[in-house]
Amino acid sequence: MKYGMVVITAGFSGLLSFSFLAVAIGSDYWYIIDVNRANLSDLEDLSSHSGLWRIREGKNATSWPIQSFFVDTSNKTEIEKHLINSHKVIVILLPLSLLLVVLGGICGLVSSLARNPSLLAGSASYFLFCSLFTLSGLGVYVSYCQQARELLEPDILASIHVSYGWSLGMACLSFSLEVTAGLLLMLAARMAHLMGHDHGVIIIAMA
Incomplete structure (x- = not known):
């Protein structure tokens, strides 16, 4: 495998990783709740799908923002406080990772x-x-x-179907591509080292 092909593949992996994560962060299909329409047709409009920032509910996709940073937690239970703090961590880590991928792409381009x-x-x-x-x-x-x-009651759980959406899948693909880009750059570093070593041997032989 040639050095150029390795670094180009690493670059495409990094670019796709950024694109997938950006789409995932901005989309609203991380978590999907479908009401069992056979038994609860009158609650059909309660079906929803949510992202990191908002929940969209019903046929008209009414949007509700997910608040975690400006919420008064004084009257919340410990579990509710934990969930709010967990959401804060999520909306910090993933956008931060997106920013770090951009910086990593610049470093990878310069080093390659x-x-x-x-x-x-x-x-x-x-x-x-x-x-x-x-x-x-x-x-x-x-x-x-x-x-x-x-936190949901058993009777409520029995009337709904919950699943993860394609947004989470995109984020998982982004993670895989980040690892792929890192491993390919590691391979490129090894190849560059060997090329430098071979070049040094040729110079010594000519001398």
């Missing part, structure tokens, strides 16, 4: 053009580090949804 093994290894490590932010955000989100579901 310079063909410097140390810079490439540093960029690779940076991408892998960024992926931890994305993974942490996804982990907290899944835990957040599970805890919120546990």
